[in-house]
């Protein structure tokens with residue numbers, strides 16, 4: 001990508017586009033990629049950093065949504081499973097299969113409740129027994145049988161389960177295990193989609209930290225928060241892909257809407273060796289006594305657990321509060337009573353808002369996770385149409401973007417020329433198919449660039465095959481390990497600062513990398529990063545210090 005100032009200058013020069021996309025989460029960036037591939041010019045702007053919303057704050061599950069079967073959302077499950085399988089094929093550098101185990105309390109619990117939920121009748125909360133889970137998983141296996149990419153489910157006796165998952169509650173009757181998938185870096189996948197859009201279509205531009213407002217009949221005003229400059233651009237269509245902020249963003253364009261009814265969800269990142277060993281290579285998926293689903297799984301050398309589900313009015317207010325930390329620690333200790341886990345083990349907390357459609361349901365877990373498009377027609381005050389993308393999931397973003405792009409193309413009288421269905425994401429191009437091919441790739445790139453194989457292996461894990469660009473654009477002398485983060489090199493950080501539209505240090509620490517998420521954003525590490533990024537972006541000492549403070553705040557504010 002170009003430098004941020006150059007992107008802003010390009011927008012100032014262009015001043016028009018076919019589609020203006022508001023929101024650089026997974027839905028906005030994927031829509032941009034799709035439209036860019038069809039030859040449609042787009043400008044994508046975000047009021048914050050790209051992926052600052054739910055897309056960097058999710059549970060990272062790429063799943064069919066076993067739970068949605070109870071709500072009879074078969075179409076959603078089918079679509080989600082198809083998208084999960086596509087992501088496993090098209091983004092193997094970030095999306096991997098995930099074994100998932102459910103501890104089960106009884107054989108026959110939920111036999112009445114689940115059918116009632118299925119029929120849409122009110123039910124009390126409480127656990128599901130082995131029989132109903134078995135039925136659900138058999139059905140899940142059945143509808144996922146086409147193009148099967150993950151093994152079938154199985155039940156395991158209590159004794160065997162306790163051997164496999166030490167420290168687990170002993171009052172279970174068995175566990176059920178099935179497979180879904182997870183995404184290691186949704187944030188980087190979004191950056192790949194932005195980069196690909198700009199590479200494939202020079203008429204596409206994306207920029208963060210832009211404030212949007214209405215400006216006259218046919219125009220939208222964009223204000224750059226860095227320079228304070230403001231310009232008006234004339235899009236033919238505006239797509240509101242701002243997730244939980246959809247109604248607020250519509251209001252800035254003069255449209256009153258009440259599409260959204262988001263809930264906040266918090267997660268804990270935990271550093272605890274006993275828990276890490278007990279969980280192993282699986283996710284533990286359990287229902288707390290209040291009916292809330294919680295998950296626990298390994299993330300790099302830490303554990304992520306979550307989440308809560310609490311209604312919230314203003315998504316900007318969302319943060320993980322003390323009561324949520326207490327709640328999550330209680331559920332975790334309840335499911336792993338045999339382990340010593342303490343609040344001091346929590347190294348990071350984060351909170352996002354699910355962009356759920358507004359709904360009268362009390363029990364938020366039952367609000368549909370499907371998506372839809374709402375159209376606000378032009379009127380006397382506004383000459384352009386606004387498409388609002390409502391709902392959706394990290395799993396189904398490609399399908400949602402495709403459906404939106406098809407509607408927009410129809411409006412322009414164009415037809416689709418490129419399918420995104422089986423198109424590999426940037427870092428998945430020529431991605432090695434197995435461990436031996438991976439080693440071959442690492443040895444080749446290491447040899448060609450005089451780098452240690454370990455350095456190349458780290459880059460491959462973080463950037464997929466895009467790693468080769470970093471390995472080759474920075475010569476070996478620039479790949480010096482950081483004193484505080486020895487897995488990262490100076491050249492690698494410089495590359496990100498030069499190419500990925502960084503405005504703040506926290507963009508790099510929290511969203512272009514996982515440094516903050518895994519609890520490694522210490523003051524010393526951030527100061528070292530600020531010196532490298534500041535060198536690229538021309539920050540003086542005062543700015544470097546401000547950026548360190550801001551990134552430290554972001555590492556500790558639970559947002």
Ligand SMILES: Cc1cc2nc3c(=O)[nH]c(=O)nc-3n(C[C@H](O)[C@H](O)[C@H](O)COP(=O)(O)OP(=O)(O)OC[C@H]3O[C@@H](n4cnc5c(N)ncnc54)[C@H](O)[C@@H]3O)c2cc1C
Nearest residue numbers: 023025026027047053054055059061243265352393394395
């Ligand atoms: C706690 C939690 C757990 C989840 N777990 C999962 C999961 O395991 N699996 C799964 O599939 N899905 C999960 N989801 C859902 C998934 O994360 C979201 O559906 C998805 O990320 C939504 O993407 P989006 O692009 O619509 O919104 P977002 O990612 O929220 O992006 C919206 C963007 O719009 C920007 N914006 C806001 N207002 C404006 C404006 N006025 N102008 C310009 N830009 C603006 C924001 O800064 C933000 O970057 C979870 C969500 C949460 C919160």
